[in-house]
Amino acid sequence: MNYADRLDQAVLSKGNPCLVGLDPHLDLMPEEFTAVRDPEATRQECASDVTRFLVGILDAVADIVPAVKPQLAFFEVLGPEGLAAYESVVAASHERGLIVIGDAKRGDIGSTAAAYAQAFLTGGPGSDPATLCDALTINPYLGSDSVQPFLEACDAAGAGLYILARTSNPSSAEFQTQGSPTLTERVADAIGAWGAERLGTCGFSSVGAVVGATHPAELVALRERMPHTPLLLPGFGAQGATAADVVGGFTEGCRGALVNSSRGILFAARDGGNWKDAARQAAQQMAEELSQALSSPA
Amino acid sequence: MNYADRLDQAVLSKGNPCLVGLDPHLDLMPEEFTAVRDPEATRQECASDVTRFLVGILDAVADIVPAVKPQLAFFEVLGPEGLAAYESVVAASHERGLIVIGDAKRGDIGSTAAAYAQAFLTGGPGSDPATLCDALTINPYLGSDSVQPFLEACDAAGAGLYILARTSNPSSAEFQTQGSPTLTERVADAIGAWGAERLGTCGFSSVGAVVGATHPAELVALRERMPHTPLLLPGFGAQGATAADVVGGFTEGCRGALVNSSRGILFAARDGGNWKDAARQAAQQMAEELSQALSSPA
Numbered sequence: 001m002n003y004a005d006r007l008d009q010a011v012l013s014k015g016n017p018c019l020v021g022l023d024p025h026l027d028l029m030p031e032e033f034t035a036v037r038d039p040e041a042t043r044q045e046c047a048s049d050v051t052r053f054l055v056g057i058l059d060a061v062a063d064i065v066p067a068v069k070p071q072l073a074f075f076e077v078l079g080p081e082g083l084a085a086y087e088s089v090v091a092a093s094h095e096r097g098l099i100v101i102g103d104a105k106r107g108d109i110g111s112t113a114a115a116y117a118q119a120f121l122t123g124g125p126g127s128d129p130a131t132l133c134d135a136l137t138i139n140p141y142l143g144s145d146s147v148q149p150f151l152e153a154c155d156a157a158g159a160g161l162y163i164l165a166r167t168s169n170p171s172s173a174e175f176q177t178q179g180s181p182t183l184t185e186r187v188a189d190a191i192g193a194w195g196a197e198r199l200g201t202c203g204f205s206s207v208g209a210v211v212g213a214t215h216p217a218e219l220v221a222l223r224e225r226m227p228h229t230p231l232l233l234p235g236f237g238a239q240g241a242t243a244a245d246v247v248g249g250f251t252e253g254c255r256g257a258l259v260n261s262s263r264g265i266l267f268a269a270r271d272g273g274n275w276k277d278a279a280r281q282a283a284q285q286m287a288e289e290l291s292q293a294l295s296s297p298a
Numbered sequence: 299m300n301y302a303d304r305l306d307q308a309v310l311s312k313g314n315p316c317l318v319g320l321d322p323h324l325d326l327m328p329e330e331f332t333a334v335r336d337p338e339a340t341r342q343e344c345a346s347d348v349t350r351f352l353v354g355i356l357d358a359v360a361d362i363v364p365a366v367k368p369q370l371a372f373f374e375v376l377g378p379e380g381l382a383a384y385e386s387v388v389a390a391s392h393e394r395g396l397i398v399i400g401d402a403k404r405g406d407i408g409s410t411a412a413a414y415a416q417a418f419l420t421g422g423p424g425s426d427p428a429t430l431c432d433a434l435t436i437n438p439y440l441g442s443d444s445v446q447p448f449l450e451a452c453d454a455a456g457a458g459l460y461i462l463a464r465t466s467n468p469s470s471a472e473f474q475t476q477g478s479p480t481l482t483e484r485v486a487d488a489i490g491a492w493g494a495e496r497l498g499t500c501g502f503s504s505v506g507a508v509v510g511a512t513h514p515a516e517l518v519a520l521r522e523r524m525p526h527t528p529l530l531l532p533g534f535g536a537q538g539a540t541a542a543d544v545v546g547g548f549t550e551g552c553r554g555a556l557v558n559s560s561r562g563i564l565f566a567a568r569d570g571g572n573w574k575d576a577a578r579q580a581a582q583q584m585a586e587e588l589s590q591a592l593s594s595p596a
Contacts (some may be wrong), residue, residue, distance in 0.1 A: 043424035131377075144472055164440075172441050
């Protein structure tokens with residue numbers, strides 16, 4: 001089944017569009033994880049901490065949310081051992097029935113993009129299919145020939161993409177909102193075109209867009225500009241966006257967008273309490289806030 | 299010493315601005331590397347082939363060229379074992395006195411960019427300093443707060459950056475040359491500003507720009523727009539650019555730019571001859587072509 005339909009079914013079955021960002025900031029991990037605080041610890045010891053922490057998070061939220069989004073940077077900082085931890089976490093997510101969106105934001109010329117697409121979506125030599133992502137975030141700066149190998153991987157593997165359109169960070173306007181049409185609008189039109197050939201029976205495409213929840217007015221305009229594009233909305237919680245801010249990204253009920261929260265769920269137990277319980281409660285609270293906002297009349 | 303001065307000295311001491319791109323396309327490797335052709339081979343066996351091949355290339359070119367540029371995608375396709383091979387190749391490059399530019403084209407919001415900067419430039423927990431890059435390629439789509447952590451890593455580690463401005467691929471104009479000023483021009487101005495605070499005694503900055511050698515007229519204009527910015531020029535050889543096309547990127551003799559060739563050197567022995575000799579000859583020929591073009595009156 002294509003990504004668009006798998007995602008839509010997963011969101012509808014959980015009745016929840018929350019995406020848990022797996023960003024294991026080493027500095028923020030709960031106190032019981034001692035290796036990441038020990039300057040003498042090996043990468044293997046730190047990577048084991050990361051895996052154990054994230055599998056605990058998965059156990060806490062797997063029955064609540066449809067999908068998770070591991071952020072590659074926090075694994076790459078631990079080298080090969082970190083990448084092995086990433087693969088374990090992807091496999092553990094799949095074992096728990098979760099959709100996995102690899103947050104890699106890769107982008108390169110054709111033959112290199114093909115290698116990245118293989119690494120994350122279709123599988124390189126000797127790889128285990130359980131460690132591949134269902135979808136991947138990519139960066140559009142290099143244009144369509146850099147996106148094409150990822151589109152081909154989507155077609156071959158029933159995978160999805162989320163292409164950066166309007167990011168959530170404070171400096172994002174520096175290049176993205178310049179020009180007329182703006183860079184974001186040009187990218188959005190391209191995403192719509194790439195996605196038009198990859199529609200699921202649900203009416204959404206397998207080619208999605210990243211649009212920061214921190215820009216609610218633009219989100220409404222981009223939802224209209226890309227009516228069939230599944231959106232990935234970062235910026236909820238720690239970055240300041242609220243449930244009311246993301247409503248404009250949805251099409252009908254909880255369909256059409258995923259709202260990401262990373263630190264707000266992973267590190268909810270700021271006071272040193274039970275971090276699994278705190279993560280579960282934070283995910284439940286986020287789901288309730290979204291459910292209320294999405295059921296309120298506009 | 300800062301990156302700008304280290305690079306300038308290395309280029310002057312070799313009298314050669316050639317950069318060898320370490321892009322180990324598994325399909326193109328010489329016949330003696332059997333694991334990468336064997337569907338039953340493990341990732342470890344393939345990664346060992348990649349390491350042995352690239353160390354052979356390093357031995358063939360280390361006395362000719364100042365720098366190498368490993369492309370992360372071709373290592374990531376082999377998972378954790380591939381990333382270990384990447385680290386071995388970086389360390390082997392340093393042992394041979396070569397400057398290493400990690401071609402990762404990363405780009406993400408602040409806290410995530412900081413993790414990438416640590417992974418490649420300053421070192422994560424338990425990492426070996428010999429496996430870190432001297433410089434890294436990054437993608438500017440997210441704006442200055444996504445670049446800032448990399449700039450801080452440059453300052454902390456004496457490292458350099460090459461920020462994508464105008465890429466060499468056919469679709470690069472799709473977003474990069476749109477608007478007035480164009481996206482590339484806006485990015486070039488930002489690169490100049492980020493670099494102005496990071497000038498070496500050589501007069502160049504540690505903050506460089508990627509400009510495709512496939513656009514010679516724009517290269518001249520961008521050289522003028524960023525007078526202190528070291529350029530990384532991809533597109534020579536396999537992508538079609540010639541020595542005459544890259545001349546506009548240089549400031550004086552062989553200073554101010556690095557010209558990358560990947561496939562043209564790594565896979566020079568197309569006919570199954572001695573691949574090390576062929577790589578060395580291809581690197582020598584490229585150096586001669588550049589030397590001639592750079593000494594000719596404009």
